[in-house]
Amino acid sequence: xxxxxxxxxxxxxxxxxxxxxxxxxxxxxxxxxxxxxxxxxxxxxxxxxxxxxxxxxxxxxxxxxxxxxxxxxxxxxxxxxxxxxxxxxxxxxxxxxxxxxxxxxxxxxxxxxxxxxxxxxxxxxxxxxxxxxxxxxxxxxxxxxxxxxxxxxxxxxxxxxxxxxxxxxxxxxxxxxxxxxxxxxxxxxxxxxxxxxxxxxxxxxxxxxxxxxxxxxxxxxxxxxxxxxxxxxxxxxxxxxxxxxxxxxxxxxxxx
Amino acid sequence: xxxxxxxxxxxxxxxxxxxxxxxxxxxxxxxxxxxxxxxxxxxxxxxxxxxxxxxxxxxxxxxxxxxxxxxxxxxxxxxxxxxxxxxxxxxxxxxxxxxxxxxxxxxxxxxxxxxxxxxxxxxxxxxxxxxxxxxxxxxxxxxxxxxxxxxxxxxxxxxxxxxxxxxxxxxxxxxxxxxxxxxxxxxxxxxxxxxxxxxxxxxxxxxxxxxxxxxxxxxxxxxxxxxxxxxxxxxxxxxxxxxxxxxxxxxxxxxxxxxxxxxxxxxxxxxxxxxxxx
Numbered sequence: 001x002x003x004x005x006x007x008x009x010x011x012x013x014x015x016x017x018x019x020x021x022x023x024x025x026x027x028x029x030x031x032x033x034x035x036x037x038x039x040x041x042x043x044x045x046x047x048x049x050x051x052x053x054x055x056x057x058x059x060x061x062x063x064x065x066x067x068x069x070x071x072x073x074x075x076x077x078x079x080x081x082x083x084x085x086x087x088x089x090x091x092x093x094x095x096x097x098x099x100x101x102x103x104x105x106x107x108x109x110x111x112x113x114x115x116x117x118x119x120x121x122x123x124x125x126x127x128x129x130x131x132x133x134x135x136x137x138x139x140x141x142x143x144x145x146x147x148x149x150x151x152x153x154x155x156x157x158x159x160x161x162x163x164x165x166x167x168x169x170x171x172x173x174x175x176x177x178x179x180x181x182x183x184x185x186x187x188x189x190x191x192x193x194x195x196x197x198x199x200x201x202x203x204x205x206x207x208x209x210x211x212x213x214x215x216x217x218x219x220x221x222x223x224x225x226x227x228x229x230x231x232x233x234x235x236x237x238x239x240x241x242x243x244x245x246x247x248x249x250x251x252x253x254x255x256x
Numbered sequence: 257x258x259x260x261x262x263x264x265x266x267x268x269x270x271x272x273x274x275x276x277x278x279x280x281x282x283x284x285x286x287x288x289x290x291x292x293x294x295x296x297x298x299x300x301x302x303x304x305x306x307x308x309x310x311x312x313x314x315x316x317x318x319x320x321x322x323x324x325x326x327x328x329x330x331x332x333x334x335x336x337x338x339x340x341x342x343x344x345x346x347x348x349x350x351x352x353x354x355x356x357x358x359x360x361x362x363x364x365x366x367x368x369x370x371x372x373x374x375x376x377x378x379x380x381x382x383x384x385x386x387x388x389x390x391x392x393x394x395x396x397x398x399x400x401x402x403x404x405x406x407x408x409x410x411x412x413x414x415x416x417x418x419x420x421x422x423x424x425x426x427x428x429x430x431x432x433x434x435x436x437x438x439x440x441x442x443x444x445x446x447x448x449x450x451x452x453x454x455x456x457x458x459x460x461x462x463x464x465x466x467x468x469x470x471x472x473x474x475x476x477x478x479x480x481x482x483x484x485x486x487x488x489x490x491x492x493x494x495x496x497x498x499x500x501x502x503x504x505x506x507x508x509x510x511x512x513x514x515x516x517x518x519x520x521x522x523x524x525x526x527x528x529x530x531x532x533x534x
Contacts, residue, residue, distance in 0.1 A: 003361035005532040028363040035361065039354030041267060052267065055259045056362035056369075097358065 002107060003033050016104070033107035037114075038094030042083035046074060046093050049082060050100055057101040068096040072126060088119035095126060105137040106130060112147060120147070127151050145246050149173075159250045173240045178216060183209040183235040184226060193229045197222060209235070260364070260372035268376050273345065277338030277384055285327060285392045292323050293399045320397035321405040321420050327392040328492065331431050335388060336438040336463050337456070342380050343442035344455030346373045347527065351450040356532045370527050374443060374520060381439045382432050389428035407496050415498060423495050430492040430509065437485050437512045438463065440519035447523035448530070485515040 001008055002015070004024055013020040018027035040049045047065055054060025069075045072092035082090065091111060098106050108127070112120040128151060130136045142148050148155055149169060156166035165172065179202075184190045187208055194200050194212060199222065202213035214222070216238045226233050268274055350356045359369060405420045407413040415423070438459060445455035466486040469477045481487050488508035494501055 005357060005360055007529070007531060025363040025365060028361065033361055035357045037354055037357075039358060041353065041355060043271060044267070048266070048270075052263045053358065053362065055263045056359055056364045058363065059259065 003031070003035060004028065005035065029101070030104040031107060032098030032101060032103035032105075033109070034091075034094035034098050034111065035109045038090040040082045040090065040093065040097075043081060045079045045081055046085070046096075047078045049093070050097055053097045053100055060100055064100065064102075068099045069093075071099065071129075072096045073122075088115050088122065091115060091119070091123060092126070095123070095130075099130070099134075099136075103136070105139060107139045107141070109141045110143070111140065112142070112144060124151050157246060157249055164249050173245055175245070178213070178238065178240040179204075180212045180214055180216070180219060180222075181206075181209050181235060181237040181239055182212050182222075182226075182233075184231040184233045186231070189229065190226065190231055193226055193231065197225065211239075257368060257372065260368060261375045264372045264376040265379060268342065268346075268380060271345075274342050274380065276341055278387060280338060281384075281388050281391060285388070286395055288327065289323055289392070289395050289399055292326075318400070319403035319405075320393070320400040321402060321417070321424075323396040323400055324393040324424065325405060325407065325496065327396070328427065328431065330388070331434065331492065332467060332489070333463070335385070335435060337460055339381055339384060339435055339439050340442035340456045340459040342384075343377045343439035344446045344459060345452040346377055346443055347446040347523070348449050348452040348455055349446075352452060360532055366528050367524070370524055374440075374523075377439050377443050378436060381435050385428060385432040385435050389424065389431070393424055405496070409493070413496075413498055415496065427492040427495045430495060430505070433509055434489045434491055434512055437489070437515045437519070440516040440523075444519040444523040444526075447526040485512060488512050 002013055002020075004020055008021075012022075013027070015027040016030045020027045040046075041052070044052075046069060047062075050065045050068070051060070054065065066075060066078060069078050072095050074089060074092055074096065077085070077089065082093065085093065091114075095106075095108070095111065098108070111127070112123045115123065124147065127138050127140065131138050131151075131153075138151075140148065140152060152169050154167065155169050155172065157164045182190060182194065190210065191203070191205070194203050194210060197214075199214050199218040200212055204211040212222075219236055219238060223233060223236055226236075350359065360366065402417050402420075404417050405415040407415065441462065442455045442459040445458040446452065449455060463486070466484045470481055470484055470486040488511045491505055491508035491512065494505050494508070
């Protein structure tokens with residue numbers, strides 16, 4: 001809807017002060033984006049595809065095309081047909097076309113969808129580069145919460161079409177439940193020591209580890225207690241994951 | 257706008273399917289014309305057998321003009337099919353390839369994108385009909401030479417050789433106009449489906465049914481015939497009448513144009529309102 005592929009049944013979207021309903025072209029001029037799959041004219045070269053996109057943006061130059069292809073690491077393949085590209089390369093070409101008009105904001109919808117771990121990392125690095133070095137605002141839509149946690153500063157959670165919460169990622173994570181993963185030998189003794197600690201609110205056994213709900217400030221004291229009790233401490237890892245936060249938020253919403 | 261049309265032309269003319277029609281015409285037209293040359297006029301003799309009892313034909317009536325005129329009958333079914341291959345793919349092809357999501361998020365109105373695609377359809381249709389005309393007339397003249405043109409429709413009409421060339425030029429211009437109605441219909445079907453096969457089959461289906469209603473001499477069809485575009489597609493044939501019924505040519509051309517406009521307007525309304533969901 002933000003990119004005008006779907007018309008709103010009511011209301012309007014304002015982008016950089018322009019109404020998407022009344023001044024669509026002006027509203028979209030400062031925005032680049034990819035929506036889901038990066039689809040291109042497979043029988044044309046990447047360069048030709050970007051020429052077409054450039055024409056739709058109001059014109060571009062060969063220099064700019066090669067510049068954005070260089071930015072996503074595809075300069076050497078600029079004149080190869082897109083049908084010879086891997087999925088990851090098409091995804092990067094998708095980002096290149098989004099950047100072609102040098103927009104202020106880039107909307108990326110599931111940019112790492114279908115990529116292998118290496119490809120995902122490349123895209124994440126590219127997003128960081130766009131935000132930090134190119135000073136672009138990147139709006140990332142993703143179901144991969146781990147990915148959001150790694151690259152985003154601010155986030156909004158939408159559940160069943162409703163905005164549930166929004167704010168800075170780190171602040172929102174602070175609000176969520178925190179726990180510490182504890183692993184040590186012998187495990188039975190670890191459990192009995194943990195059960196005696198006042199700072200421990202909840203213990204969940206996960207294989208050879210325990211997920212302990214407690215304040216992160218009490219980790220050093222807990223470590224000391226475990227060591228003094230003769231336990232060989234293997235791990236004490238503070239955790240506050242976006243996934244847990246997301247689930248806690250959306251579960252609360254669905255209960256309401 | 258020129259830039260958008262240029263890139264639409266690039267997209268269309270760098271696609272292999274665009275050349276299927278050209279390839280088929282380039283194979284079939286020489287095949288038929290060479291076969292007609294080898295048959296040595298037997299085709300004309302068979303067609304005029306009943307007339308030969310009352311008339312005596314002199315001179316070379318089985319010539320390039322006659323063969324080229326006969327080839328124009330492909331404009332009823334075969335050429336429409338080949339035109340719908342490309343016209344039906346103009347919008348639906350983007351949906352199939354998923355490239356709507358690439359082009360419709362750009363700061364250019366859907367109307368301009370739509371128009372650039374329709375202009376491209378016009379260019380393709382005109383080029384294709386010109387190719388058909390140039391090949392069928394040129395090759396026929398090369399193989400069988402020129403002469404007077406015998407027209408066997410509602411009687412016999414023989415047009416003198418010096419009065420034929422311009423009729424072919426005008427005839428093919430009107431044929432292109434008629435084919436534009438077919439292209440517009442395929443373009444219309446293309447606007448609301450996600451697959452190019454649908455518009456091709458729909459266009460051919462409608463064309464076949466309308467043609468049957470137009471040519472089958474059944475009384476019940478008479479009332480609906482004036483409303484079918486196929487009743488006016490013979491506009492190119494009228495150029496080969498003597499005298500040429502210019503008023504009827506004008507009316508037919510205007511009605512065909514009206515059909516094209518209606519198809520394009522309907523397609524435009526659908527395209528502007530379309531939600532891109534996949």
